[in-house]
Amino acid sequence: MQQYKLVSAREEIKKAKAGKYAIAQLNINNLEWTKAAIEVAQELKSPVILGVSEGAAKYMGGFRAVAMMAQGLVESMKITVPVILHLDHGQSVESCKAAIDAGFTSVMYDGSEHSIEENVHNTTEVVKYAHAHGVSVEAEVGTVGGTEDGVTGGVNYAKLEECLAIAKTGIDMLAASLGSVHGHYHGTPKLGFKEMEEYSHATHLPLVLHGGSGIPDDMIKKAIHAGQSKINVNTENQEAFAKGVRAYIESGADKTETGFDPRKLLSIGVKNMKETMKGKILLFGSNNKA
Numbered sequence: 001m002q003q004y005k006l007v008s009a010r011e012e013i014k015k016a017k018a019g020k021y022a023i024a025q026l027n028i029n030n031l032e033w034t035k036a037a038i039e040v041a042q043e044l045k046s047p048v049i050l051g052v053s054e055g056a057a058k059y060m061g062g063f064r065a066v067a068m069m070a071q072g073l074v075e076s077m078k079i080t081v082p083v084i085l086h087l088d089h090g091q092s093v094e095s096c097k098a099a100i101d102a103g104f105t106s107v108m109y110d111g112s113e114h115s116i117e118e119n120v121h122n123t124t125e126v127v128k129y130a131h132a133h134g135v136s137v138e139a140e141v142g143t144v145g146g147t148e149d150g151v152t153g154g155v156n157y158a159k160l161e162e163c164l165a166i167a168k169t170g171i172d173m174l175a176a177s178l179g180s181v182h183g184h185y186h187g188t189p190k191l192g193f194k195e196m197e198e199y200s201h202a203t204h205l206p207l208v209l210h211g212g213s214g215i216p217d218d219m220i221k222k223a224i225h226a227g228q229s230k231i232n233v234n235t236e237n238q239e240a241f242a243k244g245v246r247a248y249i250e251s252g253a254d255k256t257e258t259g260f261d262p263r264k265l266l267s268i269g270v271k272n273m274k275e276t277m278k279g280k281i282l283l284f285g286s287n288n289k290a
C-alpha cells in the first residue's frame with residue numbers, strides 16, 4: 001500500500017470475506033463526518049469505507065472537492081489504515097466515471113431500477129472503466145426498501161439467477177437486496193439469511209448489506225456469518241450527531257461566551273457520532289484487521 005493514499009476496496013473486501021468480518025461503510029456529509037470516520041478507523045486499526053451518495057457529493061461541492069478533502073485528511077493526519085472513498089448508489093455510468101476521474105477509489109453502480117439485462121450491460125461498462133483505473137465496483141440486484149437521498153423503493157428480493165448474471169461482469173462486491181431497508185425499520189427486519197449464504201457461495205462474491213442502521217446486533221452477526229462483508233451505516237450516525245447538537249443548544253451553551261463557535265457547537269454531535277461509529281466497527285469485527 002502506498003503511504004497516505006486512498007485505496008480501492010478490492011483487497012480489503014476479499015480479506016473481509018475470508019476472515020468473516022465486515023467493513024463499515026460510513027456515509028459522509030462534510031468535513032466533520034469524514035474526519036470522525038477516519039479517526040475512529042485509525043484508532044481501532046480498522047479499514048473503513050467512506051460512502052458518498054450523489055446528493056452528498058453535490059452538497060459538499062462535487063466529486064473532486066470530496067476526493068481532495070478525503071485524500072487531504074488521510075495525508076495530513078498520517079492515516080495508515082486503508083481508507084476507501086466509495087460512490088454510494090451511483091445512478092448512471094457517467095456518474096461512476098466522473099467519480100473515478102475525480103479520485104474516488106471505489107464506486108457502486110446501482111442499476112437495480114433497470115431490467116437485469118440493462119443492469120448487466122451498464123455494470124460491465126463501469127467495471128471496464130473502474131478496473132482500468134484500479135477502482136473497485138459494487139453492483140446491486142433487487143431493491144433495498146425505504147428512502148435514501150430521495151430515492152424511494154419497496155423491498156424487492158434479489159433472485160439467484162440475477163446475482164449470477166451480474167457476478168459475471170467482474171464486480172468486486174454485490175449488494176443483493178434480501179430484506180434490508182434504508183432508514184428506519186418498522187418492526188423486526190426480515191432478512192433472508194438462507195439466501196445470503198446461498199448467493200455468497202454461488203457467486204463467490206463478498207456481499208454488501210445496505211440499510212445497516214437499526215438491525216439488531218445478533219442479526220448483524222448472523223448476516224456477516226452468512227457472507228456480508230460490507231455493511232452500510234448512515235441513519236444511526238446522523239441521529240447520534242443530531243442528538244448531540246440538540247443537547248448542546250437546548251442546554252443554552254451556544255449563548256454563553258464563545259459557545260456559538262461552530263467547533264464547540266458541533267462538538268457533542270461529533271463525539272456522539274464517533275461513539276456510534278466505534279460501536280459499529282467493533283460489532284462488525286474489522287478492528288485490528290488493518
Ligand SMILES: [Zn+2]
Pocket residue numbers: 089144148182210211232
Ligand atoms: Zn444503500
